Amino acid sequence: MxxxxxxxxxxxxxxxxxxxxxxxxxxxxxxxxxxxxxxxxxxxxxxxxxxxxxxxxxxxxxxxxxxxxxxxxxxxxxxxxxxxxxxxxxxxxxxxxxxxxxxxxxxxxxxxxxxxxxxxxxxxxxxxxxxxxxxxxxxxxxxxxxxxxxxxxxxxxxxxxxxxxxxxxxxxxxxxxxxxxxxxxxxxxxxxxxxxxxxxxxxxxxxxxxxxxxxxxxxxxxxxxxxxxxxxxxxxxxxxxxxxxxxxxxxxxxxxxxxxxxxxxxxxxxxxxxxxxxxxxxxxxxxxxxxxxxxxxxxxxxxxxxxxxxxxxxxxxxxxxxxxxxxxxxxxxxxxxxxxxxxxxxxxxxxxxxxxxxxxxxxxxxxxxxxxxASPRIFVHMWKNSRKFQFIPFVITVVAIVMTDLLVGVGIGLAVSIYFILRGNVKLAYFFKKDKHTAGETINMELAQEVSFLNKAAIKQTFAHLPENSEVVIDASNTIYIDYDVLQLIKEFANDGSRDKNISIQLVGFRKEYKIDNSTTHVTSVVSDNEGPVSPDKVVNGTKVPSNILKVTELALSTI
Structure with missing residues (x-):
């Protein structure tokens, strides 16, 4: 009824x-x-x-x-x-x-x-x-x-x-x-x-x-x-x-x-x-x-x-x-x-x-x-809502349907929308923060809950543009999943990629099941999953760090 x-x-x-x-x-x-x-x-x-x-x-x-x-x-x-x-x-x-x-x-x-x-x-x-x-x-x-x-x-x-x-x-x-x-x-x-x-x-x-x-x-x-x-x-x-x-x-x-x-x-x-x-x-x-x-x-x-x-x-x-x-x-x-x-x-x-x-x-x-x-107010609303992720797929869907037919137009709109979703997902691989100190620059990279292969390109670009003589903290404390390719990328950068720019790497919160292989690094601090993240100030300002942190120079990176 x-x-x-x-x-x-x-x-x-x-x-x-x-x-x-x-x-x-x-x-x-x-x-x-x-x-x-x-x-x-x-x-x-x-x-x-x-x-x-x-x-x-x-x-x-x-x-x-x-x-x-x-x-x-x-x-x-x-x-x-x-x-x-x-x-x-x-x-x-x-x-x-x-x-x-x-x-x-x-x-x-x-x-x-x-x-x-x-x-x-x-x-x-x-x-x-x-x-x-x-x-x-x-x-x-x-x-x-x-x-x-x-x-x-x-x-x-x-x-x-x-x-x-x-x-x-x-x-x-x-x-x-x-x-x-x-x-x-x-x-x-x-x-x-x-x-x-x-x-x-x-x-x-x-x-x-x-x-x-x-x-x-x-x-x-x-x-x-x-x-x-x-x-x-x-x-x-x-x-x-x-x-x-x-x-x-x-x-x-x-x-x-x-x-x-x-x-x-x-x-x-x-x-x-x-x-x-x-x-x-x-x-x-x-x-x-x-x-x-x-x-x-x-x-x-x-x-x-x-x-x-x-x-x-x-x-x-x-x-x-x-x-x-x-x-x-x-x-x-x-x-x-x-x-x-x-x-x-x-x-x-x-x-x-x-x-x-x-x-x-x-x-x-x-x-x-x-x-x-098709009121003009709808177009204005979509523009104000999000010019890129909402308005562009919206307009492309409109044009595609008018110029072709309903199903083809919706398919084109979906493809464009998925493209922007993937771009957004790529850019949300981590939260990026810079702190400047007298000893140099500290960069904190906190990885997102899920880091898929789609995020590999963004992380690789970030590594390539890191400044020389900086301290980098890669924090995986909040992650649930990290793709194998991304783990390999982090390992390779810690072992070899950081050498040329004299970058000191600190890996925080990586779980044992991620199984990063032993490798060589320039200056790296490894923190066990039980200790929790270490702030950049502890590394840069030379304050006392927990005993389970292993600082190495040109030594093997312990399995995390």
């Missing part, structure tokens, strides 16, 4: 309505871009909202037809020869996702750094804005309706469309989008409208868009928006025609190896996209809840099996719908489920009315969602 709390019922229903308005054209557009029947997108949207919404552990994530899979689905339908054969691949992919969940593959999401997640959200916000601008001005050259459209060859079409749209701006669409944006901004800025939480601004903006265009039509104005720039739902003329829109998988091709290859591809990509979106959804959650990702994989798998059984295309958790859900006040999974119910009711009862919605009005809703995801 916890998952279905009525505390946020009003805001959840309102948010579900907004998400429904956002999801409707995306379901149709993704189906069209995937080379599938338009109704297949509606089927997957309904299943994703109701079935996955009920089974998912996430309170905010909204699933639907997968934009990131459009190129895969398009190519798969063509190569497999029929849509029914593809449905079998989708069914098997869902079964594989359930297996992934039982194998606890969801743990992979815990290893995604926050700067990459933030970069993914900002990039998707930018892509939403870029891809909705053509709809906003009434230019829909590709008619795909998808926020993240990639053609069959894997190439972005966003920038090509943006370059073409300036010559085909529709004045009527421009008026509608400006009016819709004004309404949306008013609901976010005007105090008395902000208090009307039961009245969603997105719904008012869409209704206003319909009203404006209907006025244009009634007056015979040239500003009227044509059907090409309105929502386009199939309208069956009979029940038989309605039921004919559902399809069944072709189980006779279960032995086809190509089916299994497509299934594995869909299961892998869909699972990765879902885990990325779930991680992002948890970050956006105002109530700071965490999703059990293994359960999410199982829910997605069941959703994909059911969707494929009745003629739907693959489903994943989708960041655009999720972002719209959070921005509209959704707080529990009731918002997700209600959006699926609204989809089902609408396509059955009022498809003719929905077909009056201008895409420009829906574009206005998505432009606001995109701006919230």
């Amino acid at each position: 916890k998952n279905f709390s009525t505390k946020y019922l009003k805001s959840d229903i309102k948010s579900g309505l907004v998400v429904f308005l956002v999801a409707l054209p995306l379901c149709l557009g993704i189906a069209l871009a995937s080379g599938a029947p338009l109704f297949a997108g509606i089927i997957s949207g309904v299943v994703a909202g109701i079935v996955v919404g009920m089974l998912s552990d996430s309170q905010l994530s909204v699933s639907g037809p997968a934009a990131g899979l459009t190129a895969i689905v398009l190519a798969a339908i063509a190569s497999l020869g029929s849509f029914e054969a593809f449905l079998l691949a989708g069914f098997l992919a869902g079964a594989m996702q359930i297996i992934f969940g039982f194998l606890k593959a969801g743990v992979l999401s815990n290893y995604l750094p926050s700067n990459v997640i933030e970069g993914m959200l900002a990039a998707i916000g930018i892509i939403i804005i870029l891809s909705q601008l053509p709809h906003a001005v009434g230019f829909d050259e590709m008619h795909e309706g998808d926020y993240f459209y990639i053609n069959a060859t894997g190439e972005h079409q966003i920038f090509q469309t943006l370059s073409n749209m300036v010559n085909y701006i529709h004045p009527g669409a421009l008026i509608v989008v400006l009016a819709s944006l004004a309404i949306l901004i008013a609901f976010m800025k005007v105090p008395f409208l902000m208090k009307m939480k039961s009245l969603p601004g997105a719904l008012i903006a869409v209704l206003a868009g319909i009203a404006i265009n209907e006025v244009f039509k009634l007056t015979g104005s040239s500003l009227a928006i044509g059907q090409d720039h309105l929502v386009s739902l199939p309208i069956p003329e009979s029940m038989n025609q309605f039921w004919s829109q559902f399809s069944l998988p072709d189980f006779s091709q279960i032995g086809n190896s190509e089916i299994w290859v497509v299934a594995i591809t869909i299961a892998t990509v869909a699972s990765i996209e879902t885990l990325l979106c779930i991680e992002a959804a948890d970050k956006m959650d105002p109530l700071k809840r965490y999703t059990r990702t293994n359960r999410e994989l199982k829910a997605q798998g069941i959703g994909n099996m059911i969707s494929s059984l009745i003629g739907g295309i693959p489903i994943t958790s989708v960041i655009v719908r999720t972002s719209a859900n959070v921005a509209s006040g959704g707080r529990t999974k009731i918002a997700t489920i209600s959006h699926g119910v609204f989809l089902m009711i609408a396509v059955i009862t009022i498809p003719f009315f929905l077909n009056k919605i201008p895409l420009a009005s829906l574009a206005a809703v998505l432009l606001v969602v995109g701006y919230k995801l």
Whole structure:
């Protein structure tokens, strides 16, 4: 009962309505871009909202037809020869996702750094804005309706469309989008409208868009928006025609190896996209809840099996719908489920009315969602947080996703983030302190808890730049692990490397199990593990040191 709390019922229903308005054209557009029947997108949207919404552990994530899979689905339908054969691949992919969940593959999401997640959200916000601008001005050259459209060859079409749209701006669409944006901004800025939480601004903006265009039509104005720039739902003329829109998988091709290859591809990509979106959804959650990702994989798998059984295309958790859900006040999974119910009711009862919605009005809703995801304040925050370790991977992730696609961009962002993590780890090999005395300079190197082979280069560089005639204390009292290569490096420097610069070495706190071999050194003090560290002052100022300290000159270094 916890998952279905009525505390946020009003805001959840309102948010579900907004998400429904956002999801409707995306379901149709993704189906069209995937080379599938338009109704297949509606089927997957309904299943994703109701079935996955009920089974998912996430309170905010909204699933639907997968934009990131459009190129895969398009190519798969063509190569497999029929849509029914593809449905079998989708069914098997869902079964594989359930297996992934039982194998606890969801743990992979815990290893995604926050700067990459933030970069993914900002990039998707930018892509939403870029891809909705053509709809906003009434230019829909590709008619795909998808926020993240990639053609069959894997190439972005966003920038090509943006370059073409300036010559085909529709004045009527421009008026509608400006009016819709004004309404949306008013609901976010005007105090008395902000208090009307039961009245969603997105719904008012869409209704206003319909009203404006209907006025244009009634007056015979040239500003009227044509059907090409309105929502386009199939309208069956009979029940038989309605039921004919559902399809069944072709189980006779279960032995086809190509089916299994497509299934594995869909299961892998869909699972990765879902885990990325779930991680992002948890970050956006105002109530700071965490999703059990293994359960999410199982829910997605069941959703994909059911969707494929009745003629739907693959489903994943989708960041655009999720972002719209959070921005509209959704707080529990009731918002997700209600959006699926609204989809089902609408396509059955009022498809003719929905077909009056201008895409420009829906574009206005998505432009606001995109701006919230890619707000300049986020870039400023990441810059102030850490210009190198946070901001650079963040920006590279943003650029990579916008210029390629979601998975490739996140992969590039992860690689850059790991690079900076490794650099940071290398620099944290030890704590470095210098003390100057009349007799010379004392340098204290306190090794970190774990000193791996990644730290070898940094320590080697430090040894190379030590000043002549100095006293060096290498303190391993706090270490838990020292890599063998690093131990060898320390031994070689103590035996030979310190001679040329007349450096006196003091090794402190090295454990017996480190087994540094006997070797020769210039001036070395060795301290047993039981005595504890000796301060630099004891060495430099000539104060009395414990009897178990052995000072040697050109003698063998005792095994520590």
